[in-house]
Amino acid sequence: MIELMKKLLLAGALVVWAALGTQAQTRLGIKGGLNVASVRMPNEDLQPRLGVHVGGFASTPISRSFALQPEVLYSQQGVETDDFVYTYHYLNVPLIFKGTISGGLHAQVGPQFGILLAANRKRGKTTQDITDSRNRYDGAVALGLGYDVSSWQVSARYNLGLSDTRDDSDSGINHTNNVFQLSLGYKFR
Numbered sequence: 001m002i003e004l005m006k007k008l009l010l011a012g013a014l015v016v017w018a019a020l021g022t023q024a025q026t027r028l029g030i031k032g033g034l035n036v037a038s039v040r041m042p043n044e045d046l047q048p049r050l051g052v053h054v055g056g057f058a059s060t061p062i063s064r065s066f067a068l069q070p071e072v073l074y075s076q077q078g079v080e081t082d083d084f085v086y087t088y089h090y091l092n093v094p095l096i097f098k099g100t101i102s103g104g105l106h107a108q109v110g111p112q113f114g115i116l117l118a119a120n121r122k123r124g125k126t127t128q129d130i131t132d133s134r135n136r137y138d139g140a141v142a143l144g145l146g147y148d149v150s151s152w153q154v155s156a157r158y159n160l161g162l163s164d165t166r167d168d169s170d171s172g173i174n175h176t177n178n179v180f181q182l183s184l185g186y187k188f189r
Contacts, residue, residue: 026060031153031185037077039086040161040176049087051076053181059098059153067106069096075114077179085122088134088177090114094142094159104148112159114138114177138177139163153185 032054038046055073062068071094078087094112101107119134120127144157161176 026058027187027189029057029059029151029153029185029187031055031057031071031073031183033181033183035075035077036180037079037088038178039077039079040174040178047080049078049080049085051078051087053092053183055092057185059187065100067098069098069108070094071096074117075179077177083123086119086130087122088119089117090138091117092138092159096142098146106146106148108142108144108146108155108157110142112138112140112142114140135163137163140177140179144181148187151187151189153183153187155181155183155185157181157183 032052035049035051035053037049037051053073053075055071057069057071059067059069071092073092073094075090075092076087077090078085080086092112092114094110096108096110098106098108114137116131116134116136116138118129119131121130122128139162140159141162142157142159144155146153146155146157157180159177159179159181161178163174163176
């Protein structure tokens with residue numbers, strides 16, 4: 001799985017590099033916003049974990065109706081159970097394909113690759129570093145809607161996790177990240 005993630009990340013980087021090299025209309029931007037995150041854990045009473053995401057993007061038109069928008073984002077994710085608060089810190093790289101619906105309204109879809117930077121579990125006032133027991137790589141499918149007006153970009157996106165967050169899972173039941181994001185972005189001229 002790790003080798004596949006590395007190959008997909010490399011392939012995505014090559015696509016981005018090729019697109020940026022051939023399009024003079026690429027615009028760089030910054031974005032940030034709110035995460036409402038959870039981890040799918042069967043038979044657990046879960047509460048979403050609020051967090052933030054912040055980073056940059058490069059928006060490159062492919063045609064009049066389509067654009068490629070790779071992003072690099074710091075993302076704070078996790079979940080709350082009855083006993084613990086789990087907090088995960090990721091560096092996420094979504095490769096978003098945007099398709100215009102009407103005017104500035106567009107649909108977003110694409111893969112997202114993540115690298116775990118740190119993870120902790122908190123119970124009361126005691127915090128434990130659990131980074132070593134977590135999967136260092138995360139994969140997801142991003143689906144969303146956005147609206148571009150002038151240099152501003154507003155979007156709502158759902159990242160459906162595909163990878164188990166645990167490094168030692170042998171139960172056959174995956175604990176996957178699921179994150180709803182509201183974002184505000186600005187494209188530089």
